[in-house]
Amino acid sequence: MDVTDSRLAGRVAVVTGAGQGVGEGIARRLAQAGATVVVAARRAETGQPVVEAILEAGGAATCIETDVTSRDSVRHCVAATREQFGRLDVMVHNAFTSNGRHRLEDCDLDRHWTPMSRTAVWGSLYCAQEAHQALRAARPHGRLILITSPSGVEGSANMPLYSPVKAAQRALAKSLAREWGPEGITVNCVAPVAGSPALVRTFETNPALRAAMEARTPLRRVGDITTDVGSVALFLASDDAAYVTGQTVVCDGGSFLGL
Numbered sequence: 001m002d003v004t005d006s007r008l009a010g011r012v013a014v015v016t017g018a019g020q021g022v023g024e025g026i027a028r029r030l031a032q033a034g035a036t037v038v039v040a041a042r043r044a045e046t047g048q049p050v051v052e053a054i055l056e057a058g059g060a061a062t063c064i065e066t067d068v069t070s071r072d073s074v075r076h077c078v079a080a081t082r083e084q085f086g087r088l089d090v091m092v093h094n095a096f097t098s099n100g101r102h103r104l105e106d107c108d109l110d111r112h113w114t115p116m117s118r119t120a121v122w123g124s125l126y127c128a129q130e131a132h133q134a135l136r137a138a139r140p141h142g143r144l145i146l147i148t149s150p151s152g153v154e155g156s157a158n159m160p161l162y163s164p165v166k167a168a169q170r171a172l173a174k175s176l177a178r179e180w181g182p183e184g185i186t187v188n189c190v191a192p193v194a195g196s197p198a199l200v201r202t203f204e205t206n207p208a209l210r211a212a213m214e215a216r217t218p219l220r221r222v223g224d225i226t227t228d229v230g231s232v233a234l235f236l237a238s239d240d241a242a243y244v245t246g247q248t249v250v251c252d253g254g255s256f257l258g259l
Contacts, residue, residue: 017095019046029230
């Protein structure tokens, strides 16, 4: 852990879907900055190893099993966090379920639409509603961060149902930024493209895909879940972003330049 970075010292952050991928990277980066991190994973078997890694690096973390498609589960996570640590300053909703690429004529609502909309849209709503009271009480500020996607801005020909649920997160963030601004709460989105374990495994079997992604990215590399994406989430969670709200930060090395 970088002991020189104390931007979130004394603060408590919940990161949903932090048992792997981008969520894990964000959890690790917030912990490096001094936050006590609640790894809100659907299964402890994925969340606990992340906690142990944070503890081994000198950070503070715990795991709370959380299913973001259940309001009761999200409510329990927030209540348990406040009971154990006395506060909740940062809520990061990252958890998401996707069943891969699809064309509209091949879409099955139960297979594609339901899991994506429940985790992205309903999960964002539950996290916002259940964390609101705690974020309003947070001092000097409360932060809600939703992890969306560049596809929620520019659309996708390969995942027509993925794009609208990600766009819905951006619309919710803009609306809540207006509603919660007078309470001192900021609400923002991060739209990342990064080397999650799943993507890395895909690269191993398809090196041409990595080459193609790097070639179309101005920075000529695939983002890192901790140092790249996690650092953007840290910025939005910190005092450095006290005057930033209602925004989507696209963290993709420049692949999408449409904002």
